[in-house]
Amino acid sequence: MEAKIIILGGGPSGLSTALHLTKIAPHLTHRILILEKEHYPRFKLCAGGLVIDAEIILERLGLDVREVPHVDAQIAHFDFAGKGLKVRAPKRPAIRVIRRDEFDHWLAKKAEDRGIEIRQGVTVKKVNPDEDGVSVETDQGEFRAEIVVGADGSNGITRRCIFPNEPVYTARVLEVITQDYSVIARNEAIPNTNEEIASGWVSKRARRSLALLDQHPRNDVAVFDFFPVPNNIAGYTWDFPTQIGGQPMRCWGIYDTNLLAGYKRPALKEPLAEEMKRHGFDLADYEIKGNPIRWYSPQNKASVPRVLLVGDAVGADPLFGEGISIALGYGATAAQEIAEAFQRNEFSFRRYKRRLVRSGLGQTLVARWLITHIIYPLKWKWFQILFWRMLKPIVLLGAWGFVLNWSKRNFPL
Numbered sequence: 375m376e377a378k379i380i381i382l383g384g385g386p387s388g389l390s391t392a393l394h395l396t397k398i399a400p401h402l403t404h405r406i407l408i409l410e411k412e413h414y415p416r417f418k419l420c421a422g423g424l425v426i427d428a429e430i431i432l433e434r435l436g437l438d439v440r441e442v443p444h445v446d447a448q449i450a451h452f453d454f455a456g457k458g459l460k461v462r463a464p465k466r467p468a469i470r471v472i473r474r475d476e477f478d479h480w481l482a483k484k485a486e487d488r489g490i491e492i493r494q495g496v497t498v499k500k501v502n503p504d505e506d507g508v509s510v511e512t513d514q515g516e517f518r519a520e521i522v523v524g525a526d527g528s529n530g531i532t533r534r535c536i537f538p539n540e541p542v543y544t545a546r547v548l549e550v551i552t553q554d555y556s557v558i559a560r561n562e563a564i565p566n567t568n569e570e571i572a573s574g575w576v577s578k579r580a581r582r583s584l585a586l587l588d589q590h591p592r593n594d595v596a597v598f599d600f601f602p603v604p605n606n607i608a609g610y611t612w613d614f615p616t617q618i619g620g621q622p623m624r625c626w627g628i629y630d631t632n633l634l635a636g637y638k639r640p641a642l643k644e645p646l647a648e649e650m651k652r653h654g655f656d657l658a659d660y661e662i663k664g665n666p667i668r669w670y671s672p673q674n675k676a677s678v679p680r681v682l683l684v685g686d687a688v689g690a691d692p693l694f695g696e697g698i699s700i701a702l703g704y705g706a707t708a709a710q711e712i713a714e715a716f717q718r719n720e721f722s723f724r725r726y727k728r729r730l731v732r733s734g735l736g737q738t739l740v741a742r743w744l745i746t747h748i749i750y751p752l753k754w755k756w757f758q759i760l761f762w763r764m765l766k767p768i769v770l771l772g773a774w775g776f777v778l779n780w781s782k783r784n785f786p787l
């Protein structure tokens with residue numbers, strides 16, 4: 375099949391590229407083909423935390439993410455060992471938490487509603503650009519395109535085909551889904567034996583955890599805790615509210631940029647187990663899943679003639695491993711580059727990386743890369759305490775100026 379634009383991967387970056395193209399170059403809509411190896415709704419390991427920029431980008435596309443099942447975390451805590459900063463977003467929750475199977479399926483349907491063709495269950499095996507176009511080998515035959523967008527994630531084949539020898543910066547990440555605090559507390563309160571039932575028994579521990587729940591309702595709070603940094607884990611543990619099938623749940627995890635990989639480090643699950651234990655959960659009771667995240671470095675390459683990369687294929691945020699809003703942002707910048715390339719009938723994509731770096735997205739990525747190289751290597755406990763607990767106004771100003779709100783600055787559309 376011959377399409378003008380083949381997008382490899384139907385995650386947020388690929389779908390955002392297609393949706394932005396339909397907005398700025400509607401005449402190209404019917405020449406876009408997305409190839410996705412899975413079938414929606416497909417599982418994607420991700421905590422699903424959406425920051426304000428993701429919502430702003432979707433709103434500009436006329437999309438309301440509240441249509442997707444979600445849980446709102448009104449406050450985000452950035453802590454060191456349980457104490458630190460509280461962040462709220464004006465007029466919105468600090469973080470809206472979705473499940474990726476539902477979110478990506480919803481976004482794919484929106485793209486299809488706008489006339490974009492998505493072929494599901496097609497795995498791309500090889501990408502070969504030449505002077506006149508690009509051949510895409512898949513498990514279902516060969517496709518030919520004028521240009522290709524590699525939106526196939528951290529381990530994507532596109533990047534491996536066009537930059538086989540480039541260095542890769544990846545973070546290690548583990549994730550665990552558990553019941554909600556209230557379920558744990560209530561389960562503990564259930565009497566087990568006939569005597570306990572007859573006497574209306576409620577265990578001391580259960581009473582304690584129910585009382586704790588009243589005092590500290592973490593249900594609408596997302597927590598990032600940087601206590602593992604002095605132990606050479608250049609990252610944090612997280613604890614987000616979430617839902618599965620409408621049931622309240624928690625999503626826990628640990629993120630490590632690997633920046634302190636040269637030092638002695640504990641196994642990644644040890645600090646995660648420690649944090650969960652502090653809140654009454656035993657990691658051993660749950661299934662742990664892991665996946666690398668490829669993160670952005672100014673050295674990362676983003677295009678060759680006729681092929682450009684978006685999303686994790688270029689690099690997610692190194693500071694937190696936040697990649698959904700970033701992926702949506704890449705889509706907007708790539709769409710503008712593609713629309714102009716078709717106007718000029720010139721597909722070198724030589725200026726794509728410069729365009730990325732000058733955009734609000736590129737500026738936040740560079741800023742986050744710099745901050746990552748300051749706050750993690752300065753790993754001493756005293757510095758981490760100073761940073762997360764005492765420098766509140768400076769950290770909040772920095773966060774608002776460089777980390778969040780980037781979609782309002784120098785956005786391509």
Ligand SMILES: Cc1cc2nc3c(=O)[nH]c(=O)nc-3n(C[C@H](O)[C@H](O)[C@H](O)COP(=O)(O)OP(=O)(O)OC[C@H]3O[C@@H](n4cnc5c(N)ncnc54)[C@H](O)[C@@H]3O)c2cc1C
Binds near residue numbers: 388667701
């Ligand atoms: C444990 C974990 C937790 C995370 N938590 C958060 C969070 O809370 N908030 C946040 O913003 N980010 C989070 N991230 C990062 C976020 O998941 C990614 O940055 C984001 O998914 C990147 O989007 P993408 O479209 O570039 O890639 P992906 O979402 O990975 O999409 C790539 C798509 O390409 C398809 N594909 C891959 N290979 C092929 C092939 N050969 N042929 C055809 N199709 C292919 C895949 O099936 C997939 O649909 C987390 C990541 C991990 C691992």
